[in-house]
Amino acid sequence: MIFIVRTAQKTSSKSTRESNTEPAECTAEFLVMEPAGYPMASVLDEYPEITDPGVFEHYAREQWKGYKAHKGDYLFDRRMYPDFAYKVADVEPPGSVIGQNTRIIVRDTVAGNVPTIEFRSDVTFDDVIGQQNARKKCKLIERFLEAPDKFGKWAPRNVLFYGPSGTGKTMLAKALANKAHVPIIPVKATELIGEFVGEGARQIHQLYERAQEMAPCILFIDELDAIALDRRHQELRGDVAEIVNALLTEMDGIVERPGVCTIGATNRTDTIDPAVRSRFEEEIEFTLPDEKERLEILESNIETFPIPAKGVDLKAIAKMTGGLSGRDLVGKVLKTALHNVIIEDREFVSAEDLLASVKKLKNIPQPSNSDRMYI
Template sequence: MNTTLSDNYSLDKKSVQKTMLTNKEAKLVVLKPAGYPFICNLIETPKVEVKDKKLFELYAKEQWEGFIVKEGSYLFDQKLLPDYAFKVLKVHPNNSKIGKNTTIILVNTEEHSVVFREVESNLKIADVVGQERAKMKCKVIMKYLENPEKFSGWAPRNILFYGAPGTGKTMLAKSLSNEVNVPLYLVKATSLIGEHVGDGARQIHELYDLACETSPSIVFIDEIDAIGLSRKYQSLRGDVSEVVSALLTEMDGIKENEGVVTIAATNNPSLLDPAIRSRFEEEIEFTLPSKEERKEMIKRHIKTMPLPVTVSPNKLAELSKGMSGRDIKEKLLKTALHKAIVDNDKKIENKHIKYALEHYKKKNKEPKRMFA
């Protein structure tokens, strides 16, 4: 059966605006004006500007309350601009309904250069092998995120994770957000530096505004030394003082960021500016895994590998001394697996492990730096 342009438009509207039963209420919906995307150039697209965000939110809820929304779908106006489309950029949680408590934000593509997205994960804290001290701190954070009002000024707000790459810093943050079912906004610090003066500060404030609107939530800033470098090193990368100032404002709690926990990560804590480092109430080191921890990691990985491994986990744990958890998976086991596949072998044997180790050593001639 052939369908016309108007048929497609009608079908899309029905699929988007169809009411469904769900108990999930959206905490946040981010929209952008999309005009008339299914009617080509037949209708002139008006420019939509919103000066009063609260008024737009009330207007949106009045016509879309109860609608199921998911990222990438559309909502259609039926009041001031009939059939005008708004594209859904973000929903938390995804595929949930607009309710009385939903925060609805309209952004302009030019103004909103960075759309901070929630990172979803099915990891559990038990999936992280080792790093017991960090896990204990996560228990405190979990209690806080479950009931922010109860903690008041005793909240665990700013935590620094530091240690060698691949030791589980990001993995633990993902598992923490999943355990308590709160949004995690994971950003690379380098992405917070804009092209023009004021861009970086604006993006940091936007990030925390979003985290507050969807609180309780976690902001995870990876490679924080990229913006928090000590002043004696700043000449190497230019001045980012306005970015640092904005971050310090958010971390200091001058704005009430209740229900928001900031976790930052770095491989080099000694490079951080003292002004930023002093804001972290606790610094937690992520160490390289012990032999027993390596053995446990290897056992878990082997269970999911597409080829059987003939080398014992105990032997592999001995051979992988000095490797991080990521190295064990990506540099040792995955390289050995791929070598076995290339050689048309049915099992991963000692020769494939030997190949992976030699390959790893060639790329890691310099000894790893250990953290004191």
């Protein structure tokens, strides 16, 4: 593993004393670093490999304790590998001080496809319209993340979100992380499929190692069917079996990952390997919005238009859009209408603009401008 960090100038004794008197809330909760290398390249350069993240974390805290960390800063090693730089990729809260309890994580830049950590999500349950049954079942995950030690072997380690695309699976996972005040690592499963055989399995194990460092946390894997493909389809991709086996190893808890809750999301449960699906203790269904929920989605989103909407009948639009997901309503009805108005340099969005978007989406033929029909 190779690491990068940038140099934060050491503070004077006065500033160090002042940092020690700062309130506890200014102490960094998490610090993520990436290996940047030496300021000047040389054939004799030796890049440090971290074999024990826990030992390195203690080493880093002792060396950089008291520094104010900002995203983009560089921290330089002054002991084992003098002048080797690590770049601060993220810090929570921003501009906080590295303290004795700061979690320090080094992101392995060799695994280029491994996703970026989201420390906190801004999405709340108020942003998720509908899905009452799913929200109710998610309370168990919330309780677990708030107090993982209480659950022991009864922890909800693997949960499956399934249902049509655009029904709020990702939003609910982020809202859950926000409510439980834990980090979330969102990743699309397609990012974990490597170019070479063996690379996909390695990236899955690295992903879980990172989640363990962040625990308690949510590991959200979208499009799960891409890596949990039924092994009977091995001929479609040569790495199907080894990726599924790696995923099974992690889901089975052969390596203990206390405090990590895996949430897989898919709209293709029929293609998931039966062995993987059996590892989910809970399956939570997401459904398309009903007419009332569609109206709520339309009303809440049209309020954020950069230009006004006049004379629109959203109830009529909600009635016409049965079978559409929330994503369809926002991205293909509201956004299409808005963009057409902007292109035509008009001052407001009308009812006709929304109707035209719906008709285009549902392939409803537009009325002819001709007053007569000729035979």
